[in-house]
Amino acid sequence: MDHRVRNQHPLSELPGIRVLFQSRDNPLRAQLAEHLLKHLGKGHFVVCSLPEQPVDPRVANVLAELKIETTPEIAAVMPGNDAPDSFDYIITMCDQSTASCDGRDELCPNIPDNRPGGCWAFANPLDADSEEGVLTLLRRVRDEMSNRLCIWIPAAMHAHRKRNTGRVAQSSI
Numbered sequence: 001m002d003h004r005v006r007n008q009h010p011l012s013e014l015p016g017i018r019v020l021f022q023s024r025d026n027p028l029r030a031q032l033a034e035h036l037l038k039h040l041g042k043g044h045f046v047v048c049s050l051p052e053q054p055v056d057p058r059v060a061n062v063l064a065e066l067k068i069e070t071t072p073e074i075a076a077v078m079p080g081n082d083a084p085d086s087f088d089y090i091i092t093m094c095d096q097s098t099a100s101c102d103g104r105d106e107l108c109p110n111i112p113d114n115r116p117g118g119c120w121a122f123a124n125p126l127d128a129d130s131e132e133g134v135l136t137l138l139r140r141v142r143d144e145m146s147n148r149l150c151i152w153i154p155a156a157m158h159a160h161r162k163r164n165t166g167r168v169a170q171s172s173i
Helices: 003-008 028-040 057-064 131-171
Strands: 017-023 045-050 089-094 117-121
Touching (some): 017 028, 017 131, 028 057, 028 131, 057 131
Parallel strands (some): 017 045, 017 089, 089 117
């Protein structure tokens, strides 16, 4: 599926829980998270990742090992006028944990203060000493991220339903 088709509609009009994964160090973790959530979320999520770049072949390889397909061209293309407020969740992939992410304002300037998400700490695969080391670390991050998403997805879906139920109730008053 070519994700560029999505440019024809504002992100805010697409159905599903809108999630942005971003990484300030490199796109590998954000691309991995994007495709894992698309796969595990079974159509309930509209997912983008930043920086926008073609899917790294190493990401495609470690996902293919689990029979998860990636688009060969662009991981995700956000319409240019979509602001961070268009997302239900903005999650930053970094080497720090949420507890130690005191510098979030400087490190993650695109995240509105009230936006759910936070920092998810995963090792940086590019810190490995060799290409085989990058792949080994990328597989470990893939597995850790998959486990985290399996816990996060039901919670995000529950919170989304709860928020939408509140909106419906308020609009009918």
